[in-house]
Amino acid sequence: MKWIKEKLNFNLLVGLASLTLAALLPLLLQRTSGGKYNMIVLTYAMIWAVAACSLNLILGFTGQACLAHGALVGIGAYSMAIMVERVGINYWLAFPLTCLLTAFIGFLIGLPSFRTRGPYFAIVTLCFNVIVYATFENWTWLSGGLAGQSFEVPPVLASRTTKYYFVLAFLALTVVVVRQIIKSIVGASFLSILSNESLSEAVGISAFRNKLLSFTVSCFLAGMAGALFATVSGRVDYSITSFLHSFNILVYTLIGGVATIAGPVIGAVGLYYLLDRIKGFGEFRYVGFGVLLILIIIFFPRGLMGGINQLRDWVKEKRSTKVAPQGEVGS
Numbered sequence: 001m002k003w004i005k006e007k008l009n010f011n012l013l014v015g016l017a018s019l020t021l022a023a024l025l026p027l028l029l030q031r032t033s034g035g036k037y038n039m040i041v042l043t044y045a046m047i048w049a050v051a052a053c054s055l056n057l058i059l060g061f062t063g064q065a066c067l068a069h070g071a072l073v074g075i076g077a078y079s080m081a082i083m084v085e086r087v088g089i090n091y092w093l094a095f096p097l098t099c100l101l102t103a104f105i106g107f108l109i110g111l112p113s114f115r116t117r118g119p120y121f122a123i124v125t126l127c128f129n130v131i132v133y134a135t136f137e138n139w140t141w142l143s144g145g146l147a148g149q150s151f152e153v154p155p156v157l158a159s160r161t162t163k164y165y166f167v168l169a170f171l172a173l174t175v176v177v178v179r180q181i182i183k184s185i186v187g188a189s190f191l192s193i194l195s196n197e198s199l200s201e202a203v204g205i206s207a208f209r210n211k212l213l214s215f216t217v218s219c220f221l222a223g224m225a226g227a228l229f230a231t232v233s234g235r236v237d238y239s240i241t242s243f244l245h246s247f248n249i250l251v252y253t254l255i256g257g258v259a260t261i262a263g264p265v266i267g268a269v270g271l272y273y274l275l276d277r278i279k280g281f282g283e284f285r286y287v288g289f290g291v292l293l294i295l296i297i298i299f300f301p302r303g304l305m306g307g308i309n310q311l312r313d314w315v316k317e318k319r320s321t322k323v324a325p326q327g328e329v330g331s
Helices: 002-007 010-029 035-059 068-087 091-113 120-138 162-181 185-195 197-202 207-233 243-256 263-278 279-299 303-330
Strands: none
Touching: 002 243, 010 035, 010 162, 010 243, 035 068, 035 162, 035 207, 035 243, 035 263, 068 120, 068 243, 091 120, 091 207, 120 243, 162 185, 162 207, 162 263, 185 197, 185 243, 197 207, 207 263, 243 279, 243 303, 263 279, 263 303
16 A cells, blocks of 8 residues: 555646546536536636636746736637637637737737846736726727627537536646646746746846746736637627736635645636625625635635645654654564
8 A cells, every 4th residue: 555655646636536526517517406507607717717827827936926817818818709700710720829929918028027026027017907908998999899899609619518628628738738837847947936036047047038938828828718718708898808807816826826736726716606606795795705815815825725735744744753663663
């Protein structure tokens, strides 16, 4: 049994179990009265989980707080809808083009922003979000105004169940991509910058290039979340670019656990679904949401997943201290 325990990867097991549960969930929801509605809510929750994972890449692993992911998701959603409806590009070609366009915009933002240090990057991205929101709100030719931009999805993605599995597949792909990046040499460079940027520069690691790379990939994933949002909703309006979405994505990431792989997914899906379940309380639901946020920050400063990892490490330490005396006696 000992060699089996040594081979088991806790995070991998949690991921596989969560993926299996998510895959079986539509079958269970169909047997309930509000199953169709709950499936839609969970589909949107997974889209915001993709956005939270994209923010976690730049915030959790390079330490750069971005407050523009709401705008980036909105740009991705509008790009997808405009390419398909106005330009006439095929949906399956427009999807990757949307991600690349959003990544290119992020690259242009990062070029001047990462020349600075400290909180200036967060300020620049927040200003960018405000500019994008004001542009889409007032430029009705581009955004469609209050009516927004309608979007017709391919027939193969017409049903709720198909959309659910479509978004789930991209969420799983996002988690795998982020994990592989962090496990690679590039991820090691990200973590070294997070730990000590000056020392990383001293040993030859370019903080500017790595932060720019991290932000560009993060924007690519945010654009993918926007394309998924347009696919599921079938219509987008300028409210999707609001900076409030940026703060929501940030909260999802912080509560789930920054610098963890599964944390943003847990935070986004859990909080989005919870807020929808208590929407009958109106604006008062945000009071409870604020109390929950304060409690998690106090008792789980590293987020829910960070707290779980700390608990797992504590259990391992207790077990090792119990096994050590037995080994000494046997020797």
